[in-house]
Amino acid sequence: MNKLLSKAIVAQYYKINTGFFLVLFLLLFGLLNGKATIDMHHYLMQNITSDVRFLVGAMVIWLMYDVKCILYCHKELRNPAGSYLYTMQALSNGRQFRLWFFCHVQMMLPVLVYGGITVTVGMAHGQPLYASIFLVYQMLLCVVSAMLHRDTVNSTWKQLLPPLPIFMQGMRKRPVTFLLHYSLNMRKGTFVGLKVLSILLLQGMIAANQVEINKESVAVLMMFLISAHSLLPMYYLRFAETRLAFLRNMPVSTVSIFLTIVFTYAIIFLPEIAFLLLNSRHALSWQVMLQLYAVAMSQMLLYTSLQYVPGVSSDRYMLIVVVLFFATLLFLASFDLGPLIAVELALSVILFALFYRNYEPQDGPM
Amino acid sequence: MMVFEQFRKSYGKTEILGIPHLQLQPGVYWLRGDNGAGKSTLMRSIAGMIPYEGNITVNEMNIRRNRLAYTSVVNYAEAEPLYPGFLTGSDLVQFYAASKRAPAGQAQSLCEQMGVHTFMGNRVATYSSGMTKKLSLVLGLIGNPQLVLLDEPLITLDTTSTGILQQIVNEYADRGVSFIISSHQDMVPGTRPMTQLYIKNKTIETA
Numbered sequence: 001m002n003k004l005l006s007k008a009i010v011a012q013y014y015k016i017n018t019g020f021f022l023v024l025f026l027l028l029f030g031l032l033n034g035k036a037t038i039d040m041h042h043y044l045m046q047n048i049t050s051d052v053r054f055l056v057g058a059m060v061i062w063l064m065y066d067v068k069c070i071l072y073c074h075k076e077l078r079n080p081a082g083s084y085l086y087t088m089q090a091l092s093n094g095r096q097f098r099l100w101f102f103c104h105v106q107m108m109l110p111v112l113v114y115g116g117i118t119v120t121v122g123m124a125h126g127q128p129l130y131a132s133i134f135l136v137y138q139m140l141l142c143v144v145s146a147m148l149h150r151d152t153v154n155s156t157w158k159q160l161l162p163p164l165p166i167f168m169q170g171m172r173k174r175p176v177t178f179l180l181h182y183s184l185n186m187r188k189g190t191f192v193g194l195k196v197l198s199i200l201l202l203q204g205m206i207a208a209n210q211v212e213i214n215k216e217s218v219a220v221l222m223m224f225l226i227s228a229h230s231l232l233p234m235y236y237l238r239f240a241e242t243r244l245a246f247l248r249n250m251p252v253s254t255v256s257i258f259l260t261i262v263f264t265y266a267i268i269f270l271p272e273i274a275f276l277l278l279n280s281r282h283a284l285s286w287q288v289m290l291q292l293y294a295v296a297m298s299q300m301l302l303y304t305s306l307q308y309v310p311g312v313s314s315d316r317y318m319l320i321v322v323v324l325f326f327a328t329l330l331f332l333a334s335f336d337l338g339p340l341i342a343v344e345l346a347l348s349v350i351l352f353a354l355f356y357r358n359y360e361p362q363d364g365p366m
Numbered sequence: 367m368m369v370f371e372q373f374r375k376s377y378g379k380t381e382i383l384g385i386p387h388l389q390l391q392p393g394v395y396w397l398r399g400d401n402g403a404g405k406s407t408l409m410r411s412i413a414g415m416i417p418y419e420g421n422i423t424v425n426e427m428n429i430r431r432n433r434l435a436y437t438s439v440v441n442y443a444e445a446e447p448l449y450p451g452f453l454t455g456s457d458l459v460q461f462y463a464a465s466k467r468a469p470a471g472q473a474q475s476l477c478e479q480m481g482v483h484t485f486m487g488n489r490v491a492t493y494s495s496g497m498t499k500k501l502s503l504v505l506g507l508i509g510n511p512q513l514v515l516l517d518e519p520l521i522t523l524d525t526t527s528t529g530i531l532q533q534i535v536n537e538y539a540d541r542g543v544s545f546i547i548s549s550h551q552d553m554v555p556g557t558r559p560m561t562q563l564y565i566k567n568k569t570i571e572t573a
Contacts, residue, residue, distance in 0.1 A: 182452070
C-alpha cells in the first residue's frame with residue numbers, strides 16, 4: 001500500500017511540480033555564488049531559531065507548502081481517476097493514518113530536510129527553545145495533514161474544502177482567450193502565485209535600487225521571472241493536447257494557433273510591464289522596458305515551440321529551461337537584447353511550423 | 367470517396383496499422399475490431415488528429431496538401447470526449463458552427479434534437495459523461511461534412527438519444543454524407559444497412 005501511494009501520489013506530485021522545485025532551487029541556491037549562498041542560508045537558519053519574527057515567517061512558509069501538499073492530495077482524491085483510493089476506507093483508522101503520514105512526509109521532504117538542518121544549526125548555536133518549537137511544529141503539520149487526508153478518504157459525501165471562485169463565468173469565451181481562461185480557472189493557484197512572486201520581486205528590486213536601476217540587473221531579474229513562468233507552457237501543452245485536441249480536426253490554420261499563443265503571452269506579461277512602467281520610469285527608458293517585454297514573449301514562445309520537438313519530454317524540457325536561463329544570462333552580458341529577441345522569435349516560429357502538426361504525445365493516444 | 371495509400375501508423379517501433387491500398391465508396395460503414403485493434407487510432411488518423419505515414423484522401427482532398435478544406439468536411443466525435451471545463455456547451459457550439467461554416471439554424475436544431483439545448487448554458491465541468499457525449503455528437507455533426515467519424519457513439523447514451531442519433535445519421539446519409547462508425551454494440555432496428563469493416567491483423571478487411 002505504501003508503494004502504491006508513493007507511486008500514485010508522491011511520484012506524480014514531484015513530476016508535476018518539477019518546474020516549481022527548479023525555480024525554487026534557482027531562487028535559493030542559484031542566484032549567489034557558493035560562499036554567499038552558504039552564508040545566506042546559515043544566517044537564515046540562525047535567525048529562524050533565535051528571532052521570533054523569523055520563526056513565525058518560516059512557520060508561515062512551511063504552512064503554505066503544507067497546504068500545497070494537502071490541496072494536491074485532495075485534488076487527486078476528488079479526481080475520478082483516483083476513486084480507487086477510497087478502498088482504503090476498509091482499512092483501520094490507525095493503518096490509514098500511518099499510510100497517509102508516510103505519504104505526506106515524502107511530499108514534505110524538501111522543507112523537512114531544510115527544517116531539520118535549521119533545527120540542528122539552532123541546537124548547535126545554543127537555541128534549543130526555538131529549535132524545538134520549529135521541530136514540533138513540523139511534526140504537527142505532518143500529523144494534522146495525515147489526519148486530513150484520512151478524513152477526506154472517509155468522508156466521500158462531504159465537501160471538505162470550499163471551491164475556489166470561477167473567474168469570468170458569464171463571459172463569452174472566444175478561442176483566442178482559451179489559454180487565458182485555462183490559466184485563470186484551471187491553474188489559478190499557479191497563475192496567481194506567479195504574478196504575486198513577480199510583483200514582489202520587482203518591488204524588492206525597486207526598493208533596493210531607488211536612485212538608479214541598472215539595466216542588466218533588471219534584465220537578470222526578468223530572466224528569472226520568465227524562467228519561473230516556464231511552468232505555463234508545459235501546462236498549456238498538456239491542456240492543448242487533451243481538452244483542446246479537437247482543434248486539430250478544425251479548419252484552423254497553424255498561424256492562427258501560433259498567434260493565439262502570442263496573444264496569450266502578450267497578456268500574461270502585462271502586469272510585470274505595467275508595474276515597471278508605473279514604478280521605474282525614472283530609471284529605465286521605455287525602449288528598455290519594451291525590449292524586456294519582447295524578451296519575455298520570445299522566450300515563452302520558444303519554450304512552447306520546443307515542447308513540440310520530438311523527444312522533448314517534460315524532464316528534458318525543464319533541463320532546456322535551465323540551460324536557456326544560463327545561456328541567456330551569458331547573452332545579456334555580451335550583447336544587446338535585440339539579437340536575442342530576434343533569434344528566439346525566429347527559432348520559435350521555425351520549430352512550431354516544423355513540428356506542431358506532427359506532434360503526438362509520447363505515450364501514444366492521450 | 368476515400369483512399370488509403372501506403373498508410374502506416376506506429377507507436378514507437380510498434381506498428382499498429384498498415385493499409386497498403388484501400389478504396390472506400392461513399393456510404394455508411396460500421397468499423398469493428400477487438401479492443402486495442404486500432405479502431406480509435408484509425409479514426410484519429412483520418413480526422414487528422416495524429417500524424418501517420420502514407421496518405422489518406424477524402425473526396426480527393428488530402429490533409430497534407432489542404433488542411434483547411436479537409437478539416438472543413440471531415441468531422442469527428444471522439445469515443446471519450448474531453449473539453450475545457452470552463453467553457454459552456456454554447457461556447458463550443460458557437461465555435462464549431464463558425465469554424466465549420468454551419469448553415470444558419472443547424473446547430474440549434476441539432477441541439478434540440480439531441481436534447482442538449484437544456485444544459486447548453488452550463489459549464490462543461492458540470493456535465494455528466496452522457497451529457498458530454500451528446501454534446502460531442504452534436505459538435506461532430508455541425509457544418510457541411512462529407513465524412514463523419516463517430517467513435518463509439520452509443521456508449522453512455524440513453525435509449526431515446528440512441529434512436530434520435532440513428533435518425534440523424536439516416537438523414538445525413540440520405541444527403542450523401544458518409545459515415546464511419548465504430549461500435550461494439552449492434553445498431554438499433556431501423557438503421558440503414560451498413561457495410562462492415564473489420565480491423566484484423568493490423569489492416570482493414572471488408573465484409
